[in-house]
Amino acid sequence: METHESIILIYSSDTETIDSIFDFCELSQTKSLRLVTCPNEEALDDHLDHHECSLVFIDLKSFPDGNQLDAIAQRVSPKPTIAILPELDQHLLIRALRNGADSVFTQTEMRSDPLELVRCLDRQLQRAHAIEETRYLRDTLSKSLEELKADQDAAAQIQQRLLPPAEQTLDDGLHCEYILRPSMLLSGDFIDLINLHDNKHLFYLADVSGHGASSAMVTVLLKNMTNRLGRLYNRGDSKTLESPMALLKHFNREILLTSLGKHMTMLVGVIDLNNSTLTYSIGGHHPSPLLTQGGKTVFLEGRGMPVGLFEEPIYEEHCIDLDEQFSIALFSDGILEILEGDNSDEKEQNLRLQCQDFDLTPEQLLKRLVNSETEMPDDVAIMMVSRRC
Numbered sequence: 001m002e003t004h005e006s007i008i009l010i011y012s013s014d015t016e017t018i019d020s021i022f023d024f025c026e027l028s029q030t031k032s033l034r035l036v037t038c039p040n041e042e043a044l045d046d047h048l049d050h051h052e053c054s055l056v057f058i059d060l061k062s063f064p065d066g067n068q069l070d071a072i073a074q075r076v077s078p079k080p081t082i083a084i085l086p087e088l089d090q091h092l093l094i095r096a097l098r099n100g101a102d103s104v105f106t107q108t109e110m111r112s113d114p115l116e117l118v119r120c121l122d123r124q125l126q127r128a129h130a131i132e133e134t135r136y137l138r139d140t141l142s143k144s145l146e147e148l149k150a151d152q153d154a155a156a157q158i159q160q161r162l163l164p165p166a167e168q169t170l171d172d173g174l175h176c177e178y179i180l181r182p183s184m185l186l187s188g189d190f191i192d193l194i195n196l197h198d199n200k201h202l203f204y205l206a207d208v209s210g211h212g213a214s215s216a217m218v219t220v221l222l223k224n225m226t227n228r229l230g231r232l233y234n235r236g237d238s239k240t241l242e243s244p245m246a247l248l249k250h251f252n253r254e255i256l257l258t259s260l261g262k263h264m265t266m267l268v269g270v271i272d273l274n275n276s277t278l279t280y281s282i283g284g285h286h287p288s289p290l291l292t293q294g295g296k297t298v299f300l301e302g303r304g305m306p307v308g309l310f311e312e313p314i315y316e317e318h319c320i321d322l323d324e325q326f327s328i329a330l331f332s333d334g335i336l337e338i339l340e341g342d343n344s345d346e347k348e349q350n351l352r353l354q355c356q357d358f359d360l361t362p363e364q365l366l367k368r369l370v371n372s373e374t375e376m377p378d379d380v381a382i383m384m385v386s387r388r389c
Contacts, residue, residue, distance in 0.1 A: 006032060020111075020114075067099070174273060177361060177383075201385075204247075209262055242270060252308055256308055265284040267282055279317060284304055339369060
């Protein structure tokens with residue numbers, strides 16, 4: 001906080017009292033004092049309406065109305081108020097203290113022991129300075145938080161625009177929808193869906209380590225990498241997007257090169273509608289995807305290492321046949337934080353039972369698991385890719 005002057009208001013019409021206070025302030029250890037005299041109520045109101053002050057002297061000889069002292073003390077609170085009594089009178093002293101004076105001096109004391117008043121003045125000015133510094137820090141923090149909130153709002157809007165439509169129907173009745181509920185304003189979960197050649201469709205769900213802005217920045221990087229691969233794919237220069245395992249290896253290599261200290265888990269799948277197959281790879285992600293078809297709901301098998309941790313990760317690529325009607329459900333690990341169950345196995349079985357309803361949407365599933373107003377302990381993303389003829 002920058003050094004500033006302390007403004008002392010002297011509410012008095014008595015020249016002798018005003019001169020005495022000026023003399024005392026010259027003896028004060030506090031630097032940069034500015035004294036302002038207010039000989040009447042109008043002048044006092046005008047100053048308090050337009051300016052701050054650090055301390056107020058009120059001369060009760062000039063203005064004996066105790067109610068006025070009370071009003072002034074409340075108006076400048078928590079800044080200190082010092083009352084000057086014409087004489088030592090028990091009733092006047094008690095009334096001044098009850099009406100808000102932080103300290104009281106008599107005219108006699110001012111003449112007989114001026115140093116005591118100076119010491120009192122310095123203590124009250126130190127208190128006023130602490131109050132002003134606290135206000136300054138509070139206002140600065142509040143402004144910084146507002147700026148941060150504005151930045152986060154802008155970043156959240158950018159991140160939202162990077163996501164695919166929340167619900168869309170593709171070729172041959174293939175339907176994709178998702179819900180993404182961040183624990184903070186920005187999310188470390190990310191979802192994407194990309195149309196490939198020959199009636200193939202790539203989809204993935206990524207869960208970046210950590211929360212907030214740093215994790216959200218990795219999702220932006222992930223989208224940028226996907227777009228770059230998409231341009232190469234459309235030019236015929238790369239087939240990486242058609243292979244979930246190759247895509248995981250590519251993301252792993254690129255994340256390591258950034259040295260961001262972040263990693264992520266991923267579920268990547270490619271649906272081939274011509275052959276009715278699903279090819280998928282799992283990059284350290286938990287829980288595994290759920291496949292519902294033929295009246296059964298099962299977790300897909302597969303293992304793999306997280307993306308961005310190891311230079312030579314091991315991934316598996318699996319291929320399974322899809323029925324005419326099927327539903328594939330993907331979840332970020334935040335879903336396990338809100339599922340009922342004493343352990344991971346119980347939570348997974350609960351999730352599997354919930355997903356047996358073939359027509360369930362991600363939003364309906366989330367509503368079954370948690371109240372819409374409940375704060376999430378972690379980001380939660382649910383993605384469903386299905387064909388319901």
